[in-house]
Amino acid sequence: MNESANRVATDPRSDRREAKIAGILSEAWDLARRDGLGAISLRDLAGAVGLRQPSLYVYFESKLALYDAMFADGYRQLLAYLDERDYTGTPRDALIRFTRDLITFASEDGVRYQMLFQRPIPGFEPTTESFALALEFYERATTVAANAGIHHQADIDLFAAVINGLSHQQVANDPGGRRWADLAEQAVDMLLAPR
Amino acid sequence: MNESANRVATDPRSDRREAKIAGILSEAWDLARRDGLGAISLRDLAGAVGLRQPSLYVYFESKLALYDAMFADGYRQLLAYLDERDYTGTPRDALIRFTRDLITFASEDGVRYQMLFQRPIPGFEPTTESFALALEFYERATTVAANAGIHHQADIDLFAAVINGLSHQQVANDPGGRRWADLAEQAVDMLLAPR
DNA sequence: ATAGTTTTACTATCGATGATAGGTAATACT
DNA sequence: AGTATTACCTATCATCGATAGTAAAACTAT
Numbered sequence: 001m002n003e004s005a006n007r008v009a010t011d012p013r014s015d016r017r018e019a020k021i022a023g024i025l026s027e028a029w030d031l032a033r034r035d036g037l038g039a040i041s042l043r044d045l046a047g048a049v050g051l052r053q054p055s056l057y058v059y060f061e062s063k064l065a066l067y068d069a070m071f072a073d074g075y076r077q078l079l080a081y082l083d084e085r086d087y088t089g090t091p092r093d094a095l096i097r098f099t100r101d102l103i104t105f106a107s108e109d110g111v112r113y114q115m116l117f118q119r120p121i122p123g124f125e126p127t128t129e130s131f132a133l134a135l136e137f138y139e140r141a142t143t144v145a146a147n148a149g150i151h152h153q154a155d156i157d158l159f160a161a162v163i164n165g166l167s168h169q170q171v172a173n174d175p176g177g178r179r180w181a182d183l184a185e186q187a188v189d190m191l192l193a194p195r
Numbered sequence: 196m197n198e199s200a201n202r203v204a205t206d207p208r209s210d211r212r213e214a215k216i217a218g219i220l221s222e223a224w225d226l227a228r229r230d231g232l233g234a235i236s237l238r239d240l241a242g243a244v245g246l247r248q249p250s251l252y253v254y255f256e257s258k259l260a261l262y263d264a265m266f267a268d269g270y271r272q273l274l275a276y277l278d279e280r281d282y283t284g285t286p287r288d289a290l291i292r293f294t295r296d297l298i299t300f301a302s303e304d305g306v307r308y309q310m311l312f313q314r315p316i317p318g319f320e321p322t323t324e325s326f327a328l329a330l331e332f333y334e335r336a337t338t339v340a341a342n343a344g345i346h347h348q349a350d351i352d353l354f355a356a357v358i359n360g361l362s363h364q365q366v367a368n369d370p371g372g373r374r375w376a377d378l379a380e381q382a383v384d385m386l387l388a389p390r
Numbered sequence: 391a392t393a394g395t396t397t398t399a400c401t402a403t404c405g406a407t408g409a410t411a412g413g414t415a416a417t418a419c420t
Numbered sequence: 421a422g423t424a425t426t427a428c429c430t431a432t433c434a435t436c437g438a439t440a441g442t443a444a445a446a447c448t449a450t
Contacts, residue, residue: 058428
Protein backbone atom coordinates (compact mmCIF):
# COMPACT_ATOMS: atom_id res chain seq x y z
CA MET A 1 0.00 0.00 0.00
CA ASN A 2 1.02 3.65 -0.42
CA GLU A 3 2.04 4.95 2.97
CA SER A 4 1.95 8.58 1.85
CA ALA A 5 -1.59 8.61 0.51
CA ASN A 6 -2.62 11.11 3.16
CA ARG A 7 -0.14 13.80 2.05
CA VAL A 8 -1.67 16.94 0.61
CA ALA A 9 0.18 17.63 -2.63
CA THR A 10 3.62 17.85 -1.02
CA ASP A 11 5.95 16.47 -3.61
CA PRO A 12 9.27 18.33 -3.39
CA ARG A 13 9.08 19.67 -6.91
CA SER A 14 5.84 21.60 -6.53
CA ASP A 15 6.88 22.73 -3.04
CA ARG A 16 9.98 24.31 -4.45
CA ARG A 17 8.04 25.71 -7.38
CA GLU A 18 5.40 27.31 -5.19
CA ALA A 19 8.03 28.87 -2.95
CA LYS A 20 9.83 30.29 -5.96
CA ILE A 21 6.60 31.71 -7.36
CA ALA A 22 5.85 33.31 -4.00
CA GLY A 23 9.29 34.90 -4.01
CA ILE A 24 8.85 36.22 -7.52
CA LEU A 25 5.46 37.69 -6.63
CA SER A 26 6.87 39.40 -3.56
CA GLU A 27 9.61 41.01 -5.63
CA ALA A 28 7.07 41.92 -8.30
CA TRP A 29 5.06 43.90 -5.74
CA ASP A 30 8.24 45.67 -4.63
CA LEU A 31 9.08 46.61 -8.20
CA ALA A 32 5.49 47.71 -8.85
CA ARG A 33 5.58 49.98 -5.81
CA ARG A 34 8.89 51.42 -7.01
CA ASP A 35 8.24 51.83 -10.75
CA GLY A 36 4.48 51.55 -11.15
CA LEU A 37 2.33 48.56 -11.91
CA GLY A 38 2.58 48.90 -15.67
CA ALA A 39 6.31 49.55 -15.62
CA ILE A 40 7.57 46.27 -14.17
CA SER A 41 10.55 45.08 -16.19
CA LEU A 42 10.94 41.33 -16.47
CA ARG A 43 14.71 41.76 -16.52
CA ASP A 44 14.65 43.72 -13.28
CA LEU A 45 12.28 41.21 -11.75
CA ALA A 46 14.41 38.25 -12.82
CA GLY A 47 17.52 39.95 -11.49
CA ALA A 48 15.85 40.56 -8.13
CA VAL A 49 15.28 36.82 -7.70
CA GLY A 50 18.62 35.72 -9.13
CA LEU A 51 17.45 34.65 -12.56
CA ARG A 52 17.88 35.78 -16.14
CA GLN A 53 14.85 37.21 -17.88
CA PRO A 54 13.82 34.19 -20.01
CA SER A 55 13.81 31.94 -16.93
CA LEU A 56 10.76 33.75 -15.60
CA TYR A 57 8.86 31.99 -18.37
CA VAL A 58 9.39 28.75 -16.47
CA TYR A 59 6.94 30.10 -13.90
CA PHE A 60 4.71 32.48 -15.88
CA GLU A 61 3.81 31.94 -19.48
CA SER A 62 3.60 35.68 -20.14
CA LYS A 63 3.74 39.04 -18.42
CA LEU A 64 -0.06 39.10 -18.31
CA ALA A 65 0.03 35.76 -16.49
CA LEU A 66 2.29 37.39 -13.91
CA TYR A 67 -0.24 40.18 -13.50
CA ASP A 68 -2.96 37.58 -13.09
CA ALA A 69 -0.97 35.91 -10.31
CA MET A 70 -0.54 39.31 -8.64
CA PHE A 71 -4.27 39.93 -8.94
CA ALA A 72 -5.03 36.62 -7.23
CA ASP A 73 -2.30 37.22 -4.66
CA GLY A 74 -3.73 40.63 -3.79
CA TYR A 75 -7.20 39.25 -3.26
CA ARG A 76 -5.80 36.45 -1.09
CA GLN A 77 -4.11 39.14 0.99
CA LEU A 78 -7.39 41.02 1.26
CA LEU A 79 -9.35 37.94 2.29
CA ALA A 80 -6.69 37.01 4.86
CA TYR A 81 -6.79 40.59 6.17
CA LEU A 82 -10.54 40.35 6.62
CA ASP A 83 -10.24 36.86 8.17
CA GLU A 84 -8.16 38.11 11.05
CA ARG A 85 -10.62 40.87 11.85
CA ASP A 86 -13.83 40.71 13.80
CA TYR A 87 -17.15 41.82 12.32
CA THR A 88 -19.47 40.76 15.07
CA GLY A 89 -21.37 43.26 17.23
CA THR A 90 -24.23 45.43 16.01
CA PRO A 91 -24.66 45.39 12.24
CA ARG A 92 -24.04 49.12 12.06
CA ASP A 93 -20.77 48.90 13.97
CA ALA A 94 -19.67 45.91 11.93
CA LEU A 95 -20.35 47.78 8.71
CA ILE A 96 -18.46 50.83 9.93
CA ARG A 97 -15.45 48.73 10.88
CA PHE A 98 -15.63 46.80 7.62
CA THR A 99 -15.68 50.05 5.63
CA ARG A 100 -12.85 51.58 7.62
CA ASP A 101 -10.75 48.43 7.29
CA LEU A 102 -11.22 48.34 3.53
CA ILE A 103 -10.10 51.94 3.14
CA THR A 104 -7.13 51.25 5.40
CA PHE A 105 -6.20 48.15 3.43
CA ALA A 106 -6.29 50.19 0.23
CA SER A 107 -4.26 52.95 1.83
CA GLU A 108 -1.55 50.52 2.93
CA ASP A 109 -0.58 49.75 -0.65
CA GLY A 110 -1.78 51.97 -3.45
CA VAL A 111 -0.39 49.72 -6.14
CA ARG A 112 -2.20 46.70 -4.75
CA TYR A 113 -5.40 48.75 -4.61
CA GLN A 114 -4.87 49.70 -8.25
CA MET A 115 -4.46 46.07 -9.23
CA LEU A 116 -7.53 44.87 -7.35
CA PHE A 117 -10.01 47.66 -8.00
CA GLN A 118 -8.89 49.54 -11.07
CA ARG A 119 -7.85 47.94 -14.32
CA PRO A 120 -4.74 49.83 -15.36
CA ILE A 121 -2.95 47.18 -17.44
CA PRO A 122 -4.02 47.23 -21.09
CA GLY A 123 -4.97 43.73 -22.19
CA PHE A 124 -5.12 42.26 -18.71
CA GLU A 125 -8.27 40.41 -17.73
CA PRO A 126 -8.20 38.14 -14.69
CA THR A 127 -8.74 34.46 -15.33
CA THR A 128 -12.00 33.00 -14.01
CA GLU A 129 -9.96 31.22 -11.36
CA SER A 130 -8.48 34.48 -10.08
CA PHE A 131 -11.73 36.34 -10.48
CA ALA A 132 -13.39 33.82 -8.19
CA LEU A 133 -11.36 35.33 -5.34
CA ALA A 134 -12.73 38.75 -6.21
CA LEU A 135 -16.25 37.34 -6.14
CA GLU A 136 -15.57 35.78 -2.75
CA PHE A 137 -14.68 39.24 -1.48
CA TYR A 138 -17.81 40.84 -2.94
CA GLU A 139 -19.89 38.14 -1.30
CA ARG A 140 -18.42 38.95 2.10
CA ALA A 141 -18.98 42.66 1.55
CA THR A 142 -22.60 42.26 0.54
CA THR A 143 -23.19 39.98 3.53
CA VAL A 144 -21.97 42.60 6.00
CA ALA A 145 -24.07 45.18 4.17
CA ALA A 146 -27.15 42.95 4.13
CA ASN A 147 -26.89 42.41 7.89
CA ALA A 148 -27.17 46.17 8.29
CA GLY A 149 -30.30 46.29 6.14
CA ILE A 150 -28.81 47.02 2.72
CA HIS A 151 -30.80 44.72 0.44
CA HIS A 152 -32.05 46.54 -2.64
CA GLN A 153 -29.75 46.50 -5.67
CA ALA A 154 -29.68 50.29 -5.81
CA ASP A 155 -28.59 50.46 -2.17
CA ILE A 156 -25.91 47.84 -2.74
CA ASP A 157 -24.69 49.75 -5.79
CA LEU A 158 -24.53 52.94 -3.78
CA PHE A 159 -22.72 51.20 -0.92
CA ALA A 160 -20.13 49.73 -3.29
CA ALA A 161 -19.65 53.11 -4.98
CA VAL A 162 -19.11 54.90 -1.66
CA ILE A 163 -16.54 52.38 -0.41
CA ASN A 164 -14.78 52.48 -3.74
CA GLY A 165 -14.79 56.27 -3.85
CA LEU A 166 -13.50 56.63 -0.31
CA SER A 167 -10.72 54.13 -0.94
CA HIS A 168 -9.73 55.81 -4.16
CA GLN A 169 -9.58 59.26 -2.64
CA GLN A 170 -7.58 57.90 0.28
CA VAL A 171 -5.02 56.22 -1.98
CA ALA A 172 -4.80 59.10 -4.43
CA ASN A 173 -4.71 62.05 -2.05
CA ASP A 174 -3.45 60.80 1.31
CA PRO A 175 -1.61 57.50 0.78
CA GLY A 176 -0.85 55.81 4.06
CA GLY A 177 -3.02 58.31 5.94
CA ARG A 178 -6.47 58.22 7.50
CA ARG A 179 -8.30 61.27 6.14
CA TRP A 180 -10.92 59.27 4.22
CA ALA A 181 -10.79 56.19 6.45
CA ASP A 182 -12.01 58.45 9.25
CA LEU A 183 -15.12 59.21 7.21
CA ALA A 184 -16.27 55.58 7.46
CA GLU A 185 -18.73 56.18 10.29
CA GLN A 186 -20.25 59.25 8.67
CA ALA A 187 -20.54 57.42 5.35
CA VAL A 188 -22.20 54.35 6.83
CA ASP A 189 -24.69 56.39 8.84
CA MET A 190 -25.49 58.27 5.67
CA LEU A 191 -26.06 55.02 3.80
CA LEU A 192 -28.19 53.57 6.59
CA ALA A 193 -30.32 56.66 7.18
CA PRO A 194 -34.01 56.00 6.44
CA ARG A 195 -35.30 57.63 3.27
CA MET B 196 1.60 101.01 -39.27
CA ASN B 197 0.83 97.33 -38.78
CA GLU B 198 -2.67 96.77 -40.10
CA SER B 199 -2.92 93.30 -38.50
CA ALA B 200 -2.08 94.33 -34.95
CA ASN B 201 -5.52 93.30 -33.76
CA ARG B 202 -5.09 89.67 -34.80
CA VAL B 203 -5.09 87.15 -31.99
CA ALA B 204 -2.06 84.95 -32.62
CA THR B 205 -3.19 83.93 -36.10
CA ASP B 206 0.02 83.58 -37.99
CA PRO B 207 -0.34 80.75 -40.51
CA ARG B 208 2.41 78.65 -38.95
CA SER B 209 0.89 78.30 -35.50
CA ASP B 210 -2.56 77.87 -37.04
CA ARG B 211 -1.34 74.90 -38.98
CA ARG B 212 0.57 73.60 -35.99
CA GLU B 213 -2.42 73.81 -33.66
CA ALA B 214 -4.63 72.05 -36.18
CA LYS B 215 -2.08 69.28 -36.57
CA ILE B 216 -1.80 68.85 -32.80
CA ALA B 217 -5.59 68.66 -32.55
CA GLY B 218 -5.62 65.96 -35.20
CA ILE B 219 -2.92 63.98 -33.44
CA LEU B 220 -4.79 64.22 -30.14
CA SER B 221 -8.00 63.05 -31.75
CA GLU B 222 -6.26 60.00 -33.21
CA ALA B 223 -4.52 59.39 -29.89
CA TRP B 224 -7.91 59.15 -28.15
CA ASP B 225 -9.07 56.71 -30.82
CA LEU B 226 -6.01 54.54 -30.33
CA ALA B 227 -6.37 54.73 -26.56
CA ARG B 228 -9.97 53.57 -26.79
CA ARG B 229 -8.87 50.71 -29.05
CA ASP B 230 -5.69 49.53 -27.32
CA GLY B 231 -5.80 51.08 -23.87
CA LEU B 232 -4.34 54.32 -22.58
CA GLY B 233 -0.97 52.83 -21.69
CA ALA B 234 -0.68 50.87 -24.92
CA ILE B 235 -0.62 53.71 -27.44
CA SER B 236 2.14 53.08 -29.97
CA LEU B 237 3.80 56.18 -31.36
CA ARG B 238 4.31 54.36 -34.66
CA ASP B 239 0.60 53.57 -34.90
CA LEU B 240 -0.28 57.11 -33.92
CA ALA B 241 2.10 58.61 -36.46
CA GLY B 242 0.75 56.31 -39.16
CA ALA B 243 -2.81 57.36 -38.36
CA VAL B 244 -1.95 61.00 -39.09
CA GLY B 245 0.27 60.33 -42.10
CA LEU B 246 3.63 60.72 -40.41
CA ARG B 247 6.59 58.57 -39.45
CA GLN B 248 7.20 57.95 -35.79
CA PRO B 249 10.07 60.40 -35.17
CA SER B 250 8.07 63.25 -36.71
CA LEU B 251 5.71 63.18 -33.73
CA TYR B 252 8.60 64.67 -31.76
CA VAL B 253 8.09 67.86 -33.74
CA TYR B 254 4.84 68.31 -31.81
CA PHE B 255 5.47 66.49 -28.51
CA GLU B 256 8.85 66.29 -26.87
CA SER B 257 8.07 62.88 -25.35
CA LYS B 258 5.30 60.34 -24.94
CA LEU B 259 4.60 61.73 -21.48
CA ALA B 260 4.14 65.17 -23.07
CA LEU B 261 1.52 63.60 -25.34
CA TYR B 262 -0.25 62.20 -22.29
CA ASP B 263 -0.09 65.63 -20.71
CA ALA B 264 -1.74 67.14 -23.77
CA MET B 265 -4.45 64.46 -23.60
CA PHE B 266 -4.95 65.22 -19.91
CA ALA B 267 -5.45 68.91 -20.67
CA ASP B 268 -7.62 68.11 -23.68
CA GLY B 269 -9.87 65.87 -21.57
CA TYR B 270 -10.37 68.54 -18.94
CA ARG B 271 -11.14 71.11 -21.64
CA GLN B 272 -13.79 68.71 -22.94
CA LEU B 273 -15.19 68.34 -19.44
CA LEU B 274 -15.30 72.10 -18.83
CA ALA B 275 -16.95 72.67 -22.23
CA TYR B 276 -19.47 69.93 -21.42
CA LEU B 277 -20.33 71.67 -18.17
CA ASP B 278 -20.43 75.07 -19.88
CA GLU B 279 -23.24 74.04 -22.18
CA ARG B 280 -25.34 72.77 -19.30
CA ASP B 281 -27.54 74.68 -16.91
CA TYR B 282 -27.08 74.48 -13.16
CA THR B 283 -29.56 77.09 -12.07
CA GLY B 284 -32.73 76.19 -10.14
CA THR B 285 -32.83 74.99 -6.56
CA PRO B 286 -29.38 74.08 -5.18
CA ARG B 287 -30.52 70.50 -4.58
CA ASP B 288 -31.73 70.05 -8.16
CA ALA B 289 -28.59 71.68 -9.52
CA LEU B 290 -26.39 69.34 -7.49
CA ILE B 291 -28.37 66.31 -8.65
CA ARG B 292 -28.02 67.32 -12.29
CA PHE B 293 -24.35 68.14 -11.83
CA THR B 294 -23.71 64.72 -10.30
CA ARG B 295 -25.69 62.89 -12.98
CA ASP B 296 -23.93 64.80 -15.75
CA LEU B 297 -20.51 63.97 -14.35
CA ILE B 298 -21.29 60.26 -14.21
CA THR B 299 -22.69 60.44 -17.74
CA PHE B 300 -19.59 62.25 -18.98
CA ALA B 301 -17.41 59.55 -17.46
CA SER B 302 -19.59 56.84 -18.93
CA GLU B 303 -19.31 58.28 -22.42
CA ASP B 304 -15.60 57.56 -22.58
CA GLY B 305 -14.01 55.24 -20.07
CA VAL B 306 -10.50 55.93 -21.29
CA ARG B 307 -10.96 59.66 -20.91
CA TYR B 308 -12.32 59.10 -17.40
CA GLN B 309 -9.23 57.02 -16.63
CA MET B 310 -6.95 59.77 -17.84
CA LEU B 311 -8.69 62.52 -15.86
CA PHE B 312 -9.49 60.78 -12.59
CA GLN B 313 -7.19 57.83 -12.24
CA ARG B 314 -3.46 57.91 -12.81
CA PRO B 315 -2.73 54.79 -14.82
CA ILE B 316 0.44 55.87 -16.66
CA PRO B 317 3.62 55.18 -14.68
CA GLY B 318 5.73 58.31 -14.55
CA PHE B 319 3.05 60.68 -15.79
CA GLU B 320 2.34 63.77 -13.73
CA PRO B 321 0.38 66.61 -15.31
CA THR B 322 2.23 69.89 -15.74
CA THR B 323 1.06 72.76 -13.56
CA GLU B 324 -0.41 74.34 -16.68
CA SER B 325 -2.56 71.27 -17.39
CA PHE B 326 -3.36 70.70 -13.74
CA ALA B 327 -4.80 74.21 -13.57
CA LEU B 328 -7.66 72.93 -15.74
CA ALA B 329 -8.30 70.16 -13.23
CA LEU B 330 -8.36 72.74 -10.45
CA GLU B 331 -10.82 74.85 -12.44
CA PHE B 332 -13.11 71.83 -12.56
CA TYR B 333 -12.79 71.14 -8.83
CA GLU B 334 -13.63 74.77 -8.16
CA ARG B 335 -16.84 74.50 -10.14
CA ALA B 336 -17.76 71.26 -8.39
CA THR B 337 -17.22 72.65 -4.91
CA THR B 338 -19.22 75.76 -5.84
CA VAL B 339 -22.26 73.72 -6.81
CA ALA B 340 -21.84 71.69 -3.64
CA ALA B 341 -21.41 74.77 -1.48
CA ASN B 342 -24.64 76.25 -2.86
CA ALA B 343 -26.41 73.15 -1.58
CA GLY B 344 -24.93 73.57 1.87
CA ILE B 345 -21.85 71.38 1.63
CA HIS B 346 -19.19 73.47 3.36
CA HIS B 347 -17.21 71.42 5.88
CA GLN B 348 -14.09 69.72 4.56
CA ALA B 349 -15.36 66.31 5.66
CA ASP B 350 -18.60 66.83 3.74
CA ILE B 351 -16.71 67.98 0.66
CA ASP B 352 -14.43 64.95 0.90
CA LEU B 353 -17.43 62.68 1.16
CA PHE B 354 -19.14 64.38 -1.76
CA ALA B 355 -16.06 64.02 -3.94
CA ALA B 356 -15.68 60.38 -2.95
CA VAL B 357 -19.30 59.58 -3.77
CA ILE B 358 -19.15 61.20 -7.21
CA ASN B 359 -15.86 59.50 -7.93
CA GLY B 360 -17.15 56.13 -6.77
CA LEU B 361 -20.35 56.37 -8.79
CA SER B 362 -18.44 57.37 -11.91
CA HIS B 363 -15.96 54.58 -11.47
CA GLN B 364 -18.61 51.92 -10.98
CA GLN B 365 -20.48 53.25 -14.00
CA VAL B 366 -17.41 53.13 -16.24
CA ALA B 367 -16.20 49.78 -14.95
CA ASN B 368 -19.45 47.85 -14.80
CA ASP B 369 -21.89 49.48 -17.21
CA PRO B 370 -19.93 51.55 -19.73
CA GLY B 371 -22.21 53.72 -21.80
CA GLY B 372 -25.15 52.86 -19.56
CA ARG B 373 -27.07 54.67 -16.84
CA ARG B 374 -27.21 52.27 -13.89
CA TRP B 375 -25.10 54.40 -11.56
CA ALA B 376 -26.01 57.73 -13.18
CA ASP B 377 -29.58 57.03 -12.15
CA LEU B 378 -28.45 56.92 -8.52
CA ALA B 379 -27.50 60.61 -8.59
CA GLU B 380 -30.71 61.81 -6.92
CA GLN B 381 -30.54 59.20 -4.18
CA ALA B 382 -26.88 59.93 -3.57
CA VAL B 383 -27.35 63.68 -3.35
CA ASP B 384 -30.32 63.40 -0.98
CA MET B 385 -28.21 61.11 1.14
CA LEU B 386 -25.38 63.63 1.20
CA LEU B 387 -27.72 66.52 1.99
CA ALA B 388 -29.71 64.74 4.72
CA PRO B 389 -29.29 66.45 8.12
CA ARG B 390 -27.20 64.53 10.62
C1' DA C 391 11.21 87.19 -57.50
C1' DT C 392 14.93 85.81 -54.54
C1' DA C 393 17.80 85.13 -50.45
C1' DG C 394 17.68 83.77 -45.81
C1' DT C 395 15.42 81.63 -41.82
C1' DT C 396 12.52 78.65 -39.52
C1' DT C 397 9.60 74.73 -39.43
C1' DT C 398 8.48 70.19 -40.84
C1' DA C 399 9.52 65.68 -42.02
C1' DC C 400 12.52 62.04 -43.34
C1' DT C 401 16.05 57.92 -42.82
C1' DA C 402 19.03 55.53 -39.91
C1' DT C 403 20.05 54.03 -35.61
C1' DC C 404 20.19 53.51 -30.46
C1' DG C 405 19.16 50.92 -25.96
C1' DA C 406 15.51 48.58 -23.64
C1' DT C 407 11.47 45.63 -23.68
C1' DG C 408 8.68 41.10 -23.89
C1' DA C 409 8.99 36.79 -26.12
C1' DT C 410 10.90 32.42 -28.43
C1' DA C 411 14.36 28.70 -29.82
C1' DG C 412 17.60 25.47 -28.60
C1' DG C 413 20.86 23.53 -25.59
C1' DT C 414 22.76 22.16 -20.95
C1' DA C 415 22.83 21.36 -16.07
C1' DA C 416 20.39 20.01 -12.10
C1' DT C 417 16.91 17.35 -9.79
C1' DA C 418 13.67 13.62 -8.74
C1' DC C 419 11.60 9.14 -9.59
C1' DT C 420 12.07 4.11 -10.92
C1' DA D 421 22.40 3.72 -11.60
C1' DG D 422 19.78 5.04 -15.28
C1' DT D 423 16.11 7.85 -17.06
C1' DA D 424 12.87 11.43 -17.43
C1' DT D 425 11.56 15.87 -16.12
C1' DT D 426 12.29 20.35 -14.58
C1' DA D 427 15.16 24.53 -14.18
C1' DC D 428 18.05 27.61 -16.22
C1' DC D 429 21.09 29.43 -19.59
C1' DT D 430 22.76 32.04 -24.06
C1' DA D 431 21.47 33.93 -28.32
C1' DT D 432 18.23 36.20 -30.87
C1' DC D 433 13.83 38.39 -32.54
C1' DA D 434 10.41 42.26 -33.39
C1' DT D 435 8.77 46.25 -31.31
C1' DC D 436 9.07 50.19 -28.40
C1' DG D 437 10.37 55.25 -27.27
C1' DA D 438 14.03 58.33 -28.31
C1' DT D 439 18.04 60.86 -30.75
C1' DA D 440 21.17 62.45 -34.64
C1' DG D 441 21.70 64.29 -38.90
C1' DT D 442 19.78 65.92 -43.24
C1' DA D 443 16.70 67.43 -46.82
C1' DA D 444 12.45 69.60 -48.23
C1' DA D 445 8.93 72.91 -47.48
C1' DA D 446 6.90 77.10 -45.78
C1' DC D 447 7.25 81.58 -44.47
C1' DT D 448 9.58 86.41 -44.09
C1' DA D 449 12.03 90.20 -45.75
C1' DT D 450 14.42 92.61 -49.12
